[in-house]
Amino acid sequence: MTMTPSPLHPDLDRRSRQLRLAIVDAFASAGRGHLGSAFSLVELLRVLYDDILRFDPARPRWAERDRMILSKGHGCLALYAILADKGFFPRAELAKFCAADGMLGGHPEYGKVPGVEASTGSLGHGLSIGVGMALALRGKGRVFVIDSDGECDEGSLWEAALHAAKHRLDNLAVLVDYNHMQSYGTSAEVLPLDPLGAKWQAFGFAVEELDGHDVAALRAALRRVPFAAGRPSVIICHTVKGKGVPFLEGNAKWHHKTKASAEEISALRAALECA
Amino acid sequence: MRKTCLDCVYELAKADERIVFIGSDLGAGVLDAFKREMPDRFFMEGISEAHLVGMAAGLALEGRIVYMNTIATFITRRCFEQIVLDLCLHKTQVRLIGSGGGVVYAPLGPTHLATEDIGILRTLPGMTIVAPADAGEMRRMMPLTVDLPGPLYIRLGKGGDPIVTRPEPFRFGQAYPLRAGGDTLIVTTGTMAQMALDAADRLGGTAVLHLPTLKPIDQEALLAHLAPARVVVTLEEHTRIGGLGSALAELIAETPFAVPKRFKRMGLPDAFASQYGSQASLMAHMGLSTEAVVATVDELRRSL
Numbered sequence: 001m002t003m004t005p006s007p008l009h010p011d012l013d014r015r016s017r018q019l020r021l022a023i024v025d026a027f028a029s030a031g032r033g034h035l036g037s038a039f040s041l042v043e044l045l046r047v048l049y050d051d052i053l054r055f056d057p058a059r060p061r062w063a064e065r066d067r068m069i070l071s072k073g074h075g076c077l078a079l080y081a082i083l084a085d086k087g088f089f090p091r092a093e094l095a096k097f098c099a100a101d102g103m104l105g106g107h108p109e110y111g112k113v114p115g116v117e118a119s120t121g122s123l124g125h126g127l128s129i130g131v132g133m134a135l136a137l138r139g140k141g142r143v144f145v146i147d148s149d150g151e152c153d154e155g156s157l158w159e160a161a162l163h164a165a166k167h168r169l170d171n172l173a174v175l176v177d178y179n180h181m182q183s184y185g186t187s188a189e190v191l192p193l194d195p196l197g198a199k200w201q202a203f204g205f206a207v208e209e210l211d212g213h214d215v216a217a218l219r220a221a222l223r224r225v226p227f228a229a230g231r232p233s234v235i236i237c238h239t240v241k242g243k244g245v246p247f248l249e250g251n252a253k254w255h256h257k258t259k260a261s262a263e264e265i266s267a268l269r270a271a272l273e274c275a
Numbered sequence: 276m277r278k279t280c281l282d283c284v285y286e287l288a289k290a291d292e293r294i295v296f297i298g299s300d301l302g303a304g305v306l307d308a309f310k311r312e313m314p315d316r317f318f319m320e321g322i323s324e325a326h327l328v329g330m331a332a333g334l335a336l337e338g339r340i341v342y343m344n345t346i347a348t349f350i351t352r353r354c355f356e357q358i359v360l361d362l363c364l365h366k367t368q369v370r371l372i373g374s375g376g377g378v379v380y381a382p383l384g385p386t387h388l389a390t391e392d393i394g395i396l397r398t399l400p401g402m403t404i405v406a407p408a409d410a411g412e413m414r415r416m417m418p419l420t421v422d423l424p425g426p427l428y429i430r431l432g433k434g435g436d437p438i439v440t441r442p443e444p445f446r447f448g449q450a451y452p453l454r455a456g457g458d459t460l461i462v463t464t465g466t467m468a469q470m471a472l473d474a475a476d477r478l479g480g481t482a483v484l485h486l487p488t489l490k491p492i493d494q495e496a497l498l499a500h501l502a503p504a505r506v507v508v509t510l511e512e513h514t515r516i517g518g519l520g521s522a523l524a525e526l527i528a529e530t531p532f533a534v535p536k537r538f539k540r541m542g543l544p545d546a547f548a549s550q551y552g553s554q555a556s557l558m559a560h561m562g563l564s565t566e567a568v569v570a571t572v573d574e575l576r577r578s579l
């Protein structure tokens with residue numbers, strides 16, 4: 001069940017690097033952002049939007065779409081990059097990240113950003129909203145929720161897990177971006193979660209664990225949800241915070257970076273362009 | 276009043292498939308008919324208020340109209356952030372029904388006394404707050420709760436409250452005069468209307484204005500009633516901080532009235548309840564009784 005993060009991730013391909021460069025562009029425009037938290041979930045979002053989710057960027061409220069809630073709202077730079085890539089809004093919006101006249105804030109807002117299903121930022125809310133949506137959409141639609149490992153500290157998340165299991169919501173799938181880091185340091189130090197998969201299993205979920213930067217593994221797993229009839233699914237995605245840029249990886253100082261210098265921005269771009 | 280409220284939820288749900296009910300862990304038998312006849316829309320979900328408010332928001336974002344009920348303390352304090360973000364920020368049509376507003380649960384002690392629910396919810400953008408005075412008003416209000424935009428908090432009294440309102444159409448945000456009077460005005464909300472009327476009977480020359488809606492507040496009616504008044508008292512089963520009295524104080528302080536006034540907020544003191552007993556005995560102990568209202572008005576009148 002448990003799986004330690006492997007240092008031997010498959011190299012990031014061109015698409016993963018391009019998405020990260022778009023994230024860096026948005027980050028650079030504000031000089032701030034949760035960059036490490038965004039980089040750890042790029043492949044999760046990329047596979048969801050490229051291969052799994054049903055959506056129409058021209059009709060973001062299309063009734064038959066799949067719902068995707070980024071419960072770890074602080075990872076929104078990655079969500080903005082993929083939504084812009086898919087055409088939910090013009091890419092030029094990325095250059096107004098956190099700007100007074102922009103619509104893309106430091107946490108995503110429902111009703112402001114096309115494609116954003118719920119306003120998140122305070123942790124431990126998204127899964128409850130997702131449970132409510134999955135109840136309403138049972139037999140009609142699917143709901144995906146991305147939680148962070150730090151978010152698993154929140155009691156409300158486990159309340160939501162109990163209810164998802166009670167209602168046998170097999171139209172609900174959770175992806176835990178388990179990057180093993182939170183703001184202060186490692187999750188092992190701040191609040192140990194292991195064995196995380198076993199916890200979700202005990203709460204009634206069908207569990208899979210994989211390398212969250214392995215696009216093929218993510219694609220294969222997400223195509224198999226629900227993993228068990230009558231049970232909600234969870235994929236524990238072992239990831240690396242800051243994945244793709246050596247000086248970010250596992251570096252808590254980049255959890256929420258502010259006042260990024262021109263040199264740092266250049267170094268970010270150089271690392272991704274050369275990777 | 277609680278029974279009327281939940282009966283109305285059942286009747287409204289029978290007529291409107293969008294309506295769902297969520298209870299936390301209510302007493303056995305609550306809304307049995309709802310559960311039997313509309314099982315897909317009946318959720319008795321356990322003691323997880325924080326999650327349940329979020330879940331209600333998710334249902335509402337998918338077009339459901341959600342009525343959620345548990346004890347007033349737990350449906351406001353325990354899940355306050357979910358109310359702020361999942362309900363108010365998302366403008367979801369979730370109706371929180373708080374049982375036992377004020378000190379209804381006096382024998383159960385401070386953990387069960389909802390003495391600040393109006394105050395904390397009044398600070399939230401887009402929140403509508405109501406505290407009907409009796410079952411008649413509740414019955415007239417409930418059909419309008421279906422299509423009200425955004426979240427709503429319904430504060431329930433103990434039940435069996437005397438009928439003090441007249442059968443006139445209910446409107447959110449409207450104040451209702453219960454008694455015309457002279458130079459004294461008592462402004463009240465919820466089931467305190469009865470105490471206000473009793474005090475007015477003894478005082479004479481005293482008008483009673485009932486505000487079933489605490490937010491949005493009926494500024495127009497208030498200003499009209501406040502203008503000629505020389506003595507104004509607010510009466511609420513709630514801490515004096517942040518509720519009806521504070522709302523009136525804010526309005527009065529910002530309005531240049533031609534007639535100067537003496538003003539007093541009557542409510543619960545800034546203290547946890549120090550004894551048990553009954554709702555009435557605890558209120559009296561904490562300074563809320565007909566006699567205390569009469570004495571307060573008399574004192575203000577003498578100071579004119």
